[in-house]
Amino acid sequence: MTTLAALHRIARARLSDAGIVDAALDARILVEDLTGTTRTDLLARPEMDVSAEAAEKLALALARREAGEPVHRILGAREFYGLRLSLSPDTLEPRPDTEALVDLALPFVTSVCEERGACRLLDLGTGTGAIPLAILSAEPRANVVATDIAPGALETARANAKALGLAERVEFVMSDWFGGVDSVFDLIVSNPPYIPSAEIASLAVEVRSFDPLRALDGGADGLMPYRTIARDAGGHLAPGGAVMVEIGAGQGPDVAGIFAEQGFRQAGSRRDLGGHERALSFLRQ
Ligand SMILES: C[S@@+](CC[C@H](N)C(=O)[O-])C[C@H]1O[C@@H](n2cnc3c(N)ncnc32)[C@H](O)[C@@H]1O
Incomplete structure:
Protein backbone atom coordinates (compact mmCIF):
# COMPACT_ATOMS: atom_id res chain seq x y z
CA MET A 1 0.00 0.00 0.00
CA THR A 2 1.08 3.58 -0.72
CA THR A 3 -0.47 6.79 0.55
CA LEU A 4 -2.18 9.33 -1.66
CA ALA A 5 0.34 12.04 -0.75
CA ALA A 6 3.25 9.73 -1.61
CA LEU A 7 1.73 8.96 -5.02
CA HIS A 8 1.34 12.68 -5.76
CA ARG A 9 4.98 13.27 -4.76
CA ILE A 10 6.25 10.40 -6.90
CA ALA A 11 4.19 11.46 -9.93
CA ARG A 12 5.32 15.10 -9.70
CA ALA A 13 8.96 14.14 -9.32
CA ARG A 14 8.92 11.69 -12.24
CA LEU A 15 7.27 14.13 -14.65
CA SER A 16 9.42 17.03 -13.56
CA ASP A 17 12.61 14.92 -13.95
CA ALA A 18 11.39 14.02 -17.46
CA GLY A 19 11.23 17.75 -18.31
CA ILE A 20 7.44 17.84 -18.73
CA VAL A 21 6.44 21.54 -18.81
CA ASP A 22 3.27 21.27 -16.72
CA ALA A 23 4.59 18.45 -14.52
CA ALA A 24 2.61 19.36 -11.38
CA LEU A 25 -0.70 19.79 -13.19
CA ASP A 26 -0.30 16.65 -15.30
CA ALA A 27 0.70 14.64 -12.21
CA ARG A 28 -2.37 15.84 -10.34
CA ILE A 29 -4.76 15.04 -13.21
CA LEU A 30 -3.32 11.53 -13.61
CA VAL A 31 -3.28 10.70 -9.89
CA GLU A 32 -6.80 12.03 -9.30
CA ASP A 33 -8.29 10.24 -12.29
CA LEU A 34 -6.57 6.91 -11.73
CA THR A 35 -7.19 6.79 -7.98
CA GLY A 36 -10.70 8.26 -8.14
CA THR A 37 -9.73 11.00 -5.66
CA THR A 38 -10.08 14.79 -5.62
CA ARG A 39 -7.94 17.71 -4.51
CA THR A 40 -9.97 17.78 -1.30
CA ASP A 41 -8.96 14.17 -0.57
CA LEU A 42 -5.31 15.15 -0.87
CA LEU A 43 -5.77 18.04 1.58
CA ALA A 44 -8.09 16.30 4.03
CA ARG A 45 -6.72 12.75 3.94
CA PRO A 46 -3.17 12.78 2.54
CA GLU A 47 -2.31 9.55 4.39
CA MET A 48 -5.21 7.56 2.91
CA ASP A 49 -4.15 4.23 1.42
CA VAL A 50 -4.22 3.75 -2.32
CA SER A 51 -4.64 0.26 -3.73
CA ALA A 52 -1.71 -1.50 -5.35
CA GLU A 53 -3.80 -1.78 -8.53
CA ALA A 54 -4.28 2.00 -8.78
CA ALA A 55 -0.58 2.59 -8.05
CA GLU A 56 0.30 0.13 -10.81
CA LYS A 57 -2.01 1.88 -13.31
CA LEU A 58 -0.45 5.20 -12.38
CA ALA A 59 3.07 3.84 -12.94
CA LEU A 60 2.08 2.78 -16.49
CA ALA A 61 0.42 6.16 -17.14
CA LEU A 62 3.51 8.03 -15.93
CA ALA A 63 5.71 6.02 -18.29
CA ARG A 64 3.42 7.02 -21.19
CA ARG A 65 3.49 10.68 -20.15
CA GLU A 66 7.31 10.54 -19.85
CA ALA A 67 7.34 9.33 -23.48
CA GLY A 68 5.42 12.47 -24.53
CA GLU A 69 1.83 11.20 -24.67
CA PRO A 70 -0.57 13.95 -23.49
CA VAL A 71 -2.51 13.30 -20.26
CA HIS A 72 -5.94 13.30 -21.86
CA ARG A 73 -4.86 10.77 -24.50
CA ILE A 74 -3.62 8.54 -21.68
CA LEU A 75 -6.97 8.88 -19.90
CA GLY A 76 -8.85 8.45 -23.21
CA ALA A 77 -11.14 11.46 -22.77
CA ARG A 78 -11.15 15.23 -22.54
CA GLU A 79 -13.68 17.83 -21.47
CA PHE A 80 -14.92 20.30 -24.09
CA TYR A 81 -17.60 22.92 -23.42
CA GLY A 82 -18.50 21.02 -20.25
CA LEU A 83 -18.95 17.72 -22.14
CA ARG A 84 -16.80 14.65 -21.60
CA LEU A 85 -15.60 13.43 -24.99
CA SER A 86 -13.85 10.13 -25.65
CA LEU A 87 -10.76 10.25 -27.84
CA SER A 88 -9.32 7.72 -30.27
CA PRO A 89 -6.16 7.57 -32.40
CA ASP A 90 -8.22 8.98 -35.34
CA PRO A 96 -10.17 24.99 -25.47
CA ASP A 97 -9.44 27.39 -28.40
CA THR A 98 -12.22 25.71 -30.36
CA GLU A 99 -14.75 26.82 -27.75
CA ALA A 100 -14.41 30.27 -29.38
CA LEU A 101 -16.03 28.84 -32.53
CA VAL A 102 -18.90 27.39 -30.47
CA ASP A 103 -19.34 30.77 -28.75
CA LEU A 104 -19.47 32.49 -32.14
CA ALA A 105 -21.94 29.97 -33.57
CA LEU A 106 -24.43 29.64 -30.71
CA PRO A 107 -26.16 33.07 -30.93
CA PHE A 108 -26.63 32.55 -34.69
CA VAL A 109 -28.02 29.03 -34.15
CA THR A 110 -30.40 30.27 -31.46
CA SER A 111 -31.63 33.16 -33.61
CA VAL A 112 -32.32 30.81 -36.54
CA CYS A 113 -34.17 28.46 -34.15
CA GLU A 114 -36.26 31.36 -32.81
CA GLU A 115 -37.15 32.42 -36.33
CA ARG A 116 -37.73 29.04 -37.96
CA GLY A 117 -38.23 26.62 -35.07
CA ALA A 118 -35.09 24.63 -36.00
CA CYS A 119 -31.56 25.12 -37.27
CA ARG A 120 -29.80 22.71 -39.59
CA LEU A 121 -26.04 22.58 -39.22
CA LEU A 122 -23.19 20.97 -41.14
CA ASP A 123 -19.87 20.29 -39.39
CA LEU A 124 -16.97 19.53 -41.75
CA GLY A 125 -14.19 17.45 -40.12
CA THR A 126 -15.96 16.61 -36.90
CA GLY A 127 -13.22 14.62 -35.08
CA THR A 128 -14.68 13.73 -31.67
CA GLY A 129 -17.87 15.63 -32.60
CA ALA A 130 -16.80 18.40 -30.22
CA ILE A 131 -18.29 21.38 -32.08
CA PRO A 132 -21.72 20.01 -33.04
CA LEU A 133 -22.22 18.16 -29.74
CA ALA A 134 -21.50 21.37 -27.80
CA ILE A 135 -24.00 23.25 -29.98
CA LEU A 136 -26.67 20.54 -29.73
CA SER A 137 -26.28 20.31 -25.96
CA ALA A 138 -26.92 24.06 -25.68
CA GLU A 139 -29.68 24.36 -28.32
CA PRO A 140 -32.29 21.57 -28.27
CA ARG A 141 -33.92 22.75 -31.53
CA ALA A 142 -30.75 22.31 -33.63
CA ASN A 143 -29.82 19.24 -35.66
CA VAL A 144 -26.56 18.36 -37.38
CA VAL A 145 -24.90 16.51 -40.22
CA ALA A 146 -21.35 15.77 -38.99
CA THR A 147 -18.75 14.66 -41.52
CA ASP A 148 -15.19 13.43 -41.50
CA ILE A 149 -12.89 11.70 -43.94
CA ALA A 150 -11.62 9.39 -41.16
CA PRO A 151 -13.98 6.46 -40.44
CA GLY A 152 -12.41 6.00 -36.97
CA ALA A 153 -13.19 9.60 -36.07
CA LEU A 154 -16.83 9.17 -37.10
CA GLU A 155 -17.06 6.04 -34.96
CA THR A 156 -15.75 7.93 -31.92
CA ALA A 157 -18.00 10.93 -32.60
CA ARG A 158 -21.00 8.61 -32.88
CA ALA A 159 -20.15 7.00 -29.53
CA ASN A 160 -19.79 10.45 -27.95
CA ALA A 161 -23.16 11.55 -29.32
CA LYS A 162 -24.76 8.40 -27.92
CA ALA A 163 -23.12 8.76 -24.50
CA LEU A 164 -24.39 12.35 -24.28
CA GLY A 165 -27.94 11.43 -25.36
CA LEU A 166 -27.64 13.57 -28.53
CA ALA A 167 -27.41 10.83 -31.18
CA GLU A 168 -30.97 11.33 -32.46
CA ARG A 169 -30.13 14.82 -33.67
CA VAL A 170 -26.88 13.96 -35.50
CA GLU A 171 -26.36 12.23 -38.81
CA PHE A 172 -22.79 11.08 -39.40
CA VAL A 173 -21.48 11.00 -42.97
CA MET A 174 -18.08 9.91 -44.22
CA SER A 175 -17.13 12.60 -46.69
CA ASP A 176 -14.17 14.39 -48.28
CA TRP A 177 -15.30 17.92 -47.33
CA PHE A 178 -18.56 18.46 -49.28
CA GLY A 179 -18.08 15.35 -51.47
CA GLY A 180 -20.74 13.24 -49.72
CA VAL A 181 -23.06 16.08 -48.70
CA ASP A 182 -26.06 16.86 -50.86
CA SER A 183 -28.38 19.16 -48.91
CA VAL A 184 -28.41 22.78 -47.70
CA PHE A 185 -27.81 24.14 -44.20
CA ASP A 186 -28.43 27.25 -42.11
CA LEU A 187 -24.91 27.08 -40.73
CA ILE A 188 -21.73 25.37 -41.93
CA VAL A 189 -19.00 25.10 -39.27
CA SER A 190 -15.50 23.71 -39.51
CA ASN A 191 -12.25 23.54 -37.62
CA PRO A 192 -10.18 22.24 -40.53
CA PRO A 193 -6.50 21.23 -40.42
CA TYR A 194 -4.59 24.53 -40.74
CA ILE A 195 -0.91 23.88 -39.98
CA PRO A 196 1.45 24.40 -42.95
CA SER A 197 2.92 20.97 -43.84
CA ALA A 198 6.54 22.06 -43.27
CA GLU A 199 5.78 23.22 -39.70
CA ILE A 200 4.42 19.89 -38.48
CA ALA A 201 7.85 18.40 -37.73
CA SER A 202 8.59 21.29 -35.35
CA LEU A 203 5.39 20.95 -33.30
CA ALA A 204 5.59 19.66 -29.70
CA VAL A 205 5.84 15.87 -29.49
CA GLU A 206 2.42 15.84 -27.75
CA VAL A 207 0.85 17.17 -30.96
CA ARG A 208 3.01 15.80 -33.79
CA SER A 209 3.16 12.23 -32.45
CA PHE A 210 -0.32 11.86 -30.98
CA ASP A 211 -2.81 13.99 -32.95
CA PRO A 212 -3.56 12.38 -36.33
CA LEU A 213 -1.66 13.99 -39.23
CA ARG A 214 -4.80 14.54 -41.27
CA ALA A 215 -6.25 16.59 -38.42
CA LEU A 216 -3.23 18.92 -38.55
CA ASP A 217 -1.90 19.21 -42.09
CA GLY A 218 -3.44 22.13 -43.99
CA GLY A 219 -1.17 21.78 -47.06
CA ALA A 220 1.80 23.91 -48.14
CA ASP A 221 0.50 27.20 -46.68
CA GLY A 222 -1.97 25.73 -44.17
CA LEU A 223 -4.91 27.23 -46.07
CA MET A 224 -5.89 24.51 -48.56
CA PRO A 225 -8.99 23.29 -46.65
CA TYR A 226 -10.32 26.89 -46.46
CA ARG A 227 -10.07 27.17 -50.26
CA THR A 228 -12.17 24.02 -50.71
CA ILE A 229 -14.70 25.01 -48.05
CA ALA A 230 -15.08 28.57 -49.40
CA ARG A 231 -15.40 27.30 -53.00
CA ASP A 232 -18.17 24.80 -52.25
CA ALA A 233 -20.00 26.35 -49.28
CA GLY A 234 -22.30 28.58 -51.36
CA GLY A 235 -24.01 25.60 -52.97
CA HIS A 236 -24.88 24.16 -49.54
CA LEU A 237 -26.23 27.24 -47.76
CA ALA A 238 -29.90 27.97 -47.15
CA PRO A 239 -31.01 31.61 -47.69
CA GLY A 240 -29.49 33.74 -44.90
CA GLY A 241 -27.06 30.93 -44.06
CA ALA A 242 -23.58 31.46 -42.59
CA VAL A 243 -20.18 29.76 -42.64
CA MET A 244 -18.03 29.81 -39.49
CA VAL A 245 -14.48 28.49 -39.29
CA GLU A 246 -11.71 28.19 -36.76
CA ILE A 247 -8.39 29.65 -37.92
CA GLY A 248 -4.74 29.44 -36.86
CA ALA A 249 -3.14 32.44 -35.14
CA GLY A 250 -2.58 35.21 -37.71
CA GLN A 251 -4.48 33.49 -40.55
CA GLY A 252 -7.46 35.92 -40.37
CA PRO A 253 -6.63 38.22 -43.32
CA ASP A 254 -5.72 35.29 -45.62
CA VAL A 255 -8.85 33.30 -44.75
CA ALA A 256 -11.07 36.40 -45.13
CA GLY A 257 -9.45 36.96 -48.56
CA ILE A 258 -10.16 33.36 -49.62
CA PHE A 259 -13.83 33.70 -48.65
CA ALA A 260 -14.12 37.16 -50.29
CA GLU A 261 -12.95 35.66 -53.61
CA GLN A 262 -15.91 33.26 -53.38
CA GLY A 263 -18.46 36.01 -52.68
CA PHE A 264 -18.54 36.01 -48.87
CA ARG A 265 -18.06 38.95 -46.50
CA GLN A 266 -16.75 38.60 -42.96
CA ALA A 267 -19.62 39.17 -40.53
CA GLY A 268 -17.93 38.56 -37.17
CA SER A 269 -15.06 37.03 -35.28
CA ARG A 270 -14.17 35.73 -31.85
CA ARG A 271 -10.91 35.61 -29.91
CA ASP A 272 -9.65 32.66 -27.87
CA LEU A 273 -8.58 32.94 -24.23
CA GLY A 274 -5.03 33.76 -25.37
CA GLY A 275 -6.33 36.82 -27.25
CA HIS A 276 -5.83 35.39 -30.76
CA GLU A 277 -8.54 35.87 -33.35
CA ARG A 278 -9.67 32.23 -33.50
CA ALA A 279 -13.07 31.99 -35.22
CA LEU A 280 -14.50 33.91 -38.19
CA SER A 281 -18.04 34.05 -39.55
CA PHE A 282 -19.01 34.72 -43.16
CA LEU A 283 -22.23 35.62 -44.95
CA ARG A 284 -22.91 35.87 -48.67
CA GLN A 285 -22.07 39.35 -50.00
C1 LIG B 1 -8.39 20.09 -36.72
S1 LIG B 1 -9.33 18.61 -36.73
C2 LIG B 1 -10.83 19.19 -35.96
C3 LIG B 1 -11.61 18.12 -35.24
C4 LIG B 1 -12.81 18.67 -34.46
N1 LIG B 1 -13.72 19.39 -35.31
C5 LIG B 1 -12.34 19.59 -33.34
O1 LIG B 1 -12.48 20.81 -33.47
O2 LIG B 1 -11.82 19.08 -32.32
C6 LIG B 1 -9.75 18.46 -38.44
C7 LIG B 1 -10.64 17.28 -38.81
O3 LIG B 1 -10.83 17.32 -40.23
C8 LIG B 1 -10.81 16.00 -40.72
N2 LIG B 1 -10.44 16.07 -42.15
C9 LIG B 1 -9.20 16.20 -42.70
N3 LIG B 1 -9.29 16.20 -44.03
C10 LIG B 1 -10.61 16.09 -44.34
C11 LIG B 1 -11.32 16.03 -45.58
N4 LIG B 1 -10.70 16.10 -46.76
N5 LIG B 1 -12.66 15.92 -45.51
C12 LIG B 1 -13.31 15.84 -44.32
N6 LIG B 1 -12.68 15.88 -43.12
C13 LIG B 1 -11.34 16.00 -43.14
C14 LIG B 1 -9.78 15.29 -39.86
O4 LIG B 1 -9.96 13.89 -39.91
C15 LIG B 1 -10.08 15.92 -38.49
O5 LIG B 1 -11.04 15.17 -37.79
Whole structure:
Protein backbone atom coordinates (compact mmCIF):
# COMPACT_ATOMS: atom_id res chain seq x y z
CA MET A 1 0.00 0.00 0.00
CA THR A 2 1.08 3.58 -0.72
CA THR A 3 -0.47 6.79 0.55
CA LEU A 4 -2.18 9.33 -1.66
CA ALA A 5 0.34 12.04 -0.75
CA ALA A 6 3.25 9.73 -1.61
CA LEU A 7 1.73 8.96 -5.02
CA HIS A 8 1.34 12.68 -5.76
CA ARG A 9 4.98 13.27 -4.76
CA ILE A 10 6.25 10.40 -6.90
CA ALA A 11 4.19 11.46 -9.93
CA ARG A 12 5.32 15.10 -9.70
CA ALA A 13 8.96 14.14 -9.32
CA ARG A 14 8.92 11.69 -12.24
CA LEU A 15 7.27 14.13 -14.65
CA SER A 16 9.42 17.03 -13.56
CA ASP A 17 12.61 14.92 -13.95
CA ALA A 18 11.39 14.02 -17.46
CA GLY A 19 11.23 17.75 -18.31
CA ILE A 20 7.44 17.84 -18.73
CA VAL A 21 6.44 21.54 -18.81
CA ASP A 22 3.27 21.27 -16.72
CA ALA A 23 4.59 18.45 -14.52
CA ALA A 24 2.61 19.36 -11.38
CA LEU A 25 -0.70 19.79 -13.19
CA ASP A 26 -0.30 16.65 -15.30
CA ALA A 27 0.70 14.64 -12.21
CA ARG A 28 -2.37 15.84 -10.34
CA ILE A 29 -4.76 15.04 -13.21
CA LEU A 30 -3.32 11.53 -13.61
CA VAL A 31 -3.28 10.70 -9.89
CA GLU A 32 -6.80 12.03 -9.30
CA ASP A 33 -8.29 10.24 -12.29
CA LEU A 34 -6.57 6.91 -11.73
CA THR A 35 -7.19 6.79 -7.98
CA GLY A 36 -10.70 8.26 -8.14
CA THR A 37 -9.73 11.00 -5.66
CA THR A 38 -10.08 14.79 -5.62
CA ARG A 39 -7.94 17.71 -4.51
CA THR A 40 -9.97 17.78 -1.30
CA ASP A 41 -8.96 14.17 -0.57
CA LEU A 42 -5.31 15.15 -0.87
CA LEU A 43 -5.77 18.04 1.58
CA ALA A 44 -8.09 16.30 4.03
CA ARG A 45 -6.72 12.75 3.94
CA PRO A 46 -3.17 12.78 2.54
CA GLU A 47 -2.31 9.55 4.39
CA MET A 48 -5.21 7.56 2.91
CA ASP A 49 -4.15 4.23 1.42
CA VAL A 50 -4.22 3.75 -2.32
CA SER A 51 -4.64 0.26 -3.73
CA ALA A 52 -1.71 -1.50 -5.35
CA GLU A 53 -3.80 -1.78 -8.53
CA ALA A 54 -4.28 2.00 -8.78
CA ALA A 55 -0.58 2.59 -8.05
CA GLU A 56 0.30 0.13 -10.81
CA LYS A 57 -2.01 1.88 -13.31
CA LEU A 58 -0.45 5.20 -12.38
CA ALA A 59 3.07 3.84 -12.94
CA LEU A 60 2.08 2.78 -16.49
CA ALA A 61 0.42 6.16 -17.14
CA LEU A 62 3.51 8.03 -15.93
CA ALA A 63 5.71 6.02 -18.29
CA ARG A 64 3.42 7.02 -21.19
CA ARG A 65 3.49 10.68 -20.15
CA GLU A 66 7.31 10.54 -19.85
CA ALA A 67 7.34 9.33 -23.48
CA GLY A 68 5.42 12.47 -24.53
CA GLU A 69 1.83 11.20 -24.67
CA PRO A 70 -0.57 13.95 -23.49
CA VAL A 71 -2.51 13.30 -20.26
CA HIS A 72 -5.94 13.30 -21.86
CA ARG A 73 -4.86 10.77 -24.50
CA ILE A 74 -3.62 8.54 -21.68
CA LEU A 75 -6.97 8.88 -19.90
CA GLY A 76 -8.85 8.45 -23.21
CA ALA A 77 -11.14 11.46 -22.77
CA ARG A 78 -11.15 15.23 -22.54
CA GLU A 79 -13.68 17.83 -21.47
CA PHE A 80 -14.92 20.30 -24.09
CA TYR A 81 -17.60 22.92 -23.42
CA GLY A 82 -18.50 21.02 -20.25
CA LEU A 83 -18.95 17.72 -22.14
CA ARG A 84 -16.80 14.65 -21.60
CA LEU A 85 -15.60 13.43 -24.99
CA SER A 86 -13.85 10.13 -25.65
CA LEU A 87 -10.76 10.25 -27.84
CA SER A 88 -9.32 7.72 -30.27
CA PRO A 89 -6.16 7.57 -32.40
CA ASP A 90 -8.22 8.98 -35.34
CA THR A 91 -9.47 12.07 -33.48
CA LEU A 92 -7.81 15.36 -32.68
CA GLU A 93 -7.83 16.07 -28.96
CA PRO A 94 -10.34 18.95 -28.83
CA ARG A 95 -8.75 22.21 -27.64
CA PRO A 96 -10.17 24.99 -25.47
CA ASP A 97 -9.44 27.39 -28.40
CA THR A 98 -12.22 25.71 -30.36
CA GLU A 99 -14.75 26.82 -27.75
CA ALA A 100 -14.41 30.27 -29.38
CA LEU A 101 -16.03 28.84 -32.53
CA VAL A 102 -18.90 27.39 -30.47
CA ASP A 103 -19.34 30.77 -28.75
CA LEU A 104 -19.47 32.49 -32.14
CA ALA A 105 -21.94 29.97 -33.57
CA LEU A 106 -24.43 29.64 -30.71
CA PRO A 107 -26.16 33.07 -30.93
CA PHE A 108 -26.63 32.55 -34.69
CA VAL A 109 -28.02 29.03 -34.15
CA THR A 110 -30.40 30.27 -31.46
CA SER A 111 -31.63 33.16 -33.61
CA VAL A 112 -32.32 30.81 -36.54
CA CYS A 113 -34.17 28.46 -34.15
CA GLU A 114 -36.26 31.36 -32.81
CA GLU A 115 -37.15 32.42 -36.33
CA ARG A 116 -37.73 29.04 -37.96
CA GLY A 117 -38.23 26.62 -35.07
CA ALA A 118 -35.09 24.63 -36.00
CA CYS A 119 -31.56 25.12 -37.27
CA ARG A 120 -29.80 22.71 -39.59
CA LEU A 121 -26.04 22.58 -39.22
CA LEU A 122 -23.19 20.97 -41.14
CA ASP A 123 -19.87 20.29 -39.39
CA LEU A 124 -16.97 19.53 -41.75
CA GLY A 125 -14.19 17.45 -40.12
CA THR A 126 -15.96 16.61 -36.90
CA GLY A 127 -13.22 14.62 -35.08
CA THR A 128 -14.68 13.73 -31.67
CA GLY A 129 -17.87 15.63 -32.60
CA ALA A 130 -16.80 18.40 -30.22
CA ILE A 131 -18.29 21.38 -32.08
CA PRO A 132 -21.72 20.01 -33.04
CA LEU A 133 -22.22 18.16 -29.74
CA ALA A 134 -21.50 21.37 -27.80
CA ILE A 135 -24.00 23.25 -29.98
CA LEU A 136 -26.67 20.54 -29.73
CA SER A 137 -26.28 20.31 -25.96
CA ALA A 138 -26.92 24.06 -25.68
CA GLU A 139 -29.68 24.36 -28.32
CA PRO A 140 -32.29 21.57 -28.27
CA ARG A 141 -33.92 22.75 -31.53
CA ALA A 142 -30.75 22.31 -33.63
CA ASN A 143 -29.82 19.24 -35.66
CA VAL A 144 -26.56 18.36 -37.38
CA VAL A 145 -24.90 16.51 -40.22
CA ALA A 146 -21.35 15.77 -38.99
CA THR A 147 -18.75 14.66 -41.52
CA ASP A 148 -15.19 13.43 -41.50
CA ILE A 149 -12.89 11.70 -43.94
CA ALA A 150 -11.62 9.39 -41.16
CA PRO A 151 -13.98 6.46 -40.44
CA GLY A 152 -12.41 6.00 -36.97
CA ALA A 153 -13.19 9.60 -36.07
CA LEU A 154 -16.83 9.17 -37.10
CA GLU A 155 -17.06 6.04 -34.96
CA THR A 156 -15.75 7.93 -31.92
CA ALA A 157 -18.00 10.93 -32.60
CA ARG A 158 -21.00 8.61 -32.88
CA ALA A 159 -20.15 7.00 -29.53
CA ASN A 160 -19.79 10.45 -27.95
CA ALA A 161 -23.16 11.55 -29.32
CA LYS A 162 -24.76 8.40 -27.92
CA ALA A 163 -23.12 8.76 -24.50
CA LEU A 164 -24.39 12.35 -24.28
CA GLY A 165 -27.94 11.43 -25.36
CA LEU A 166 -27.64 13.57 -28.53
CA ALA A 167 -27.41 10.83 -31.18
CA GLU A 168 -30.97 11.33 -32.46
CA ARG A 169 -30.13 14.82 -33.67
CA VAL A 170 -26.88 13.96 -35.50
CA GLU A 171 -26.36 12.23 -38.81
CA PHE A 172 -22.79 11.08 -39.40
CA VAL A 173 -21.48 11.00 -42.97
CA MET A 174 -18.08 9.91 -44.22
CA SER A 175 -17.13 12.60 -46.69
CA ASP A 176 -14.17 14.39 -48.28
CA TRP A 177 -15.30 17.92 -47.33
CA PHE A 178 -18.56 18.46 -49.28
CA GLY A 179 -18.08 15.35 -51.47
CA GLY A 180 -20.74 13.24 -49.72
CA VAL A 181 -23.06 16.08 -48.70
CA ASP A 182 -26.06 16.86 -50.86
CA SER A 183 -28.38 19.16 -48.91
CA VAL A 184 -28.41 22.78 -47.70
CA PHE A 185 -27.81 24.14 -44.20
CA ASP A 186 -28.43 27.25 -42.11
CA LEU A 187 -24.91 27.08 -40.73
CA ILE A 188 -21.73 25.37 -41.93
CA VAL A 189 -19.00 25.10 -39.27
CA SER A 190 -15.50 23.71 -39.51
CA ASN A 191 -12.25 23.54 -37.62
CA PRO A 192 -10.18 22.24 -40.53
CA PRO A 193 -6.50 21.23 -40.42
CA TYR A 194 -4.59 24.53 -40.74
CA ILE A 195 -0.91 23.88 -39.98
CA PRO A 196 1.45 24.40 -42.95
CA SER A 197 2.92 20.97 -43.84
CA ALA A 198 6.54 22.06 -43.27
CA GLU A 199 5.78 23.22 -39.70
CA ILE A 200 4.42 19.89 -38.48
CA ALA A 201 7.85 18.40 -37.73
CA SER A 202 8.59 21.29 -35.35
CA LEU A 203 5.39 20.95 -33.30
CA ALA A 204 5.59 19.66 -29.70
CA VAL A 205 5.84 15.87 -29.49
CA GLU A 206 2.42 15.84 -27.75
CA VAL A 207 0.85 17.17 -30.96
CA ARG A 208 3.01 15.80 -33.79
CA SER A 209 3.16 12.23 -32.45
CA PHE A 210 -0.32 11.86 -30.98
CA ASP A 211 -2.81 13.99 -32.95
CA PRO A 212 -3.56 12.38 -36.33
CA LEU A 213 -1.66 13.99 -39.23
CA ARG A 214 -4.80 14.54 -41.27
CA ALA A 215 -6.25 16.59 -38.42
CA LEU A 216 -3.23 18.92 -38.55
CA ASP A 217 -1.90 19.21 -42.09
CA GLY A 218 -3.44 22.13 -43.99
CA GLY A 219 -1.17 21.78 -47.06
CA ALA A 220 1.80 23.91 -48.14
CA ASP A 221 0.50 27.20 -46.68
CA GLY A 222 -1.97 25.73 -44.17
CA LEU A 223 -4.91 27.23 -46.07
CA MET A 224 -5.89 24.51 -48.56
CA PRO A 225 -8.99 23.29 -46.65
CA TYR A 226 -10.32 26.89 -46.46
CA ARG A 227 -10.07 27.17 -50.26
CA THR A 228 -12.17 24.02 -50.71
CA ILE A 229 -14.70 25.01 -48.05
CA ALA A 230 -15.08 28.57 -49.40
CA ARG A 231 -15.40 27.30 -53.00
CA ASP A 232 -18.17 24.80 -52.25
CA ALA A 233 -20.00 26.35 -49.28
CA GLY A 234 -22.30 28.58 -51.36
CA GLY A 235 -24.01 25.60 -52.97
CA HIS A 236 -24.88 24.16 -49.54
CA LEU A 237 -26.23 27.24 -47.76
CA ALA A 238 -29.90 27.97 -47.15
CA PRO A 239 -31.01 31.61 -47.69
CA GLY A 240 -29.49 33.74 -44.90
CA GLY A 241 -27.06 30.93 -44.06
CA ALA A 242 -23.58 31.46 -42.59
CA VAL A 243 -20.18 29.76 -42.64
CA MET A 244 -18.03 29.81 -39.49
CA VAL A 245 -14.48 28.49 -39.29
CA GLU A 246 -11.71 28.19 -36.76
CA ILE A 247 -8.39 29.65 -37.92
CA GLY A 248 -4.74 29.44 -36.86
CA ALA A 249 -3.14 32.44 -35.14
CA GLY A 250 -2.58 35.21 -37.71
CA GLN A 251 -4.48 33.49 -40.55
CA GLY A 252 -7.46 35.92 -40.37
CA PRO A 253 -6.63 38.22 -43.32
CA ASP A 254 -5.72 35.29 -45.62
CA VAL A 255 -8.85 33.30 -44.75
CA ALA A 256 -11.07 36.40 -45.13
CA GLY A 257 -9.45 36.96 -48.56
CA ILE A 258 -10.16 33.36 -49.62
CA PHE A 259 -13.83 33.70 -48.65
CA ALA A 260 -14.12 37.16 -50.29
CA GLU A 261 -12.95 35.66 -53.61
CA GLN A 262 -15.91 33.26 -53.38
CA GLY A 263 -18.46 36.01 -52.68
CA PHE A 264 -18.54 36.01 -48.87
CA ARG A 265 -18.06 38.95 -46.50
CA GLN A 266 -16.75 38.60 -42.96
CA ALA A 267 -19.62 39.17 -40.53
CA GLY A 268 -17.93 38.56 -37.17
CA SER A 269 -15.06 37.03 -35.28
CA ARG A 270 -14.17 35.73 -31.85
CA ARG A 271 -10.91 35.61 -29.91
CA ASP A 272 -9.65 32.66 -27.87
CA LEU A 273 -8.58 32.94 -24.23
CA GLY A 274 -5.03 33.76 -25.37
CA GLY A 275 -6.33 36.82 -27.25
CA HIS A 276 -5.83 35.39 -30.76
CA GLU A 277 -8.54 35.87 -33.35
CA ARG A 278 -9.67 32.23 -33.50
CA ALA A 279 -13.07 31.99 -35.22
CA LEU A 280 -14.50 33.91 -38.19
CA SER A 281 -18.04 34.05 -39.55
CA PHE A 282 -19.01 34.72 -43.16
CA LEU A 283 -22.23 35.62 -44.95
CA ARG A 284 -22.91 35.87 -48.67
CA GLN A 285 -22.07 39.35 -50.00
C1 LIG B 1 -8.39 20.09 -36.72
S1 LIG B 1 -9.33 18.61 -36.73
C2 LIG B 1 -10.83 19.19 -35.96
C3 LIG B 1 -11.61 18.12 -35.24
C4 LIG B 1 -12.81 18.67 -34.46
N1 LIG B 1 -13.72 19.39 -35.31
C5 LIG B 1 -12.34 19.59 -33.34
O1 LIG B 1 -12.48 20.81 -33.47
O2 LIG B 1 -11.82 19.08 -32.32
C6 LIG B 1 -9.75 18.46 -38.44
C7 LIG B 1 -10.64 17.28 -38.81
O3 LIG B 1 -10.83 17.32 -40.23
C8 LIG B 1 -10.81 16.00 -40.72
N2 LIG B 1 -10.44 16.07 -42.15
C9 LIG B 1 -9.20 16.20 -42.70
N3 LIG B 1 -9.29 16.20 -44.03
C10 LIG B 1 -10.61 16.09 -44.34
C11 LIG B 1 -11.32 16.03 -45.58
N4 LIG B 1 -10.70 16.10 -46.76
N5 LIG B 1 -12.66 15.92 -45.51
C12 LIG B 1 -13.31 15.84 -44.32
N6 LIG B 1 -12.68 15.88 -43.12
C13 LIG B 1 -11.34 16.00 -43.14
C14 LIG B 1 -9.78 15.29 -39.86
O4 LIG B 1 -9.96 13.89 -39.91
C15 LIG B 1 -10.08 15.92 -38.49
O5 LIG B 1 -11.04 15.17 -37.79
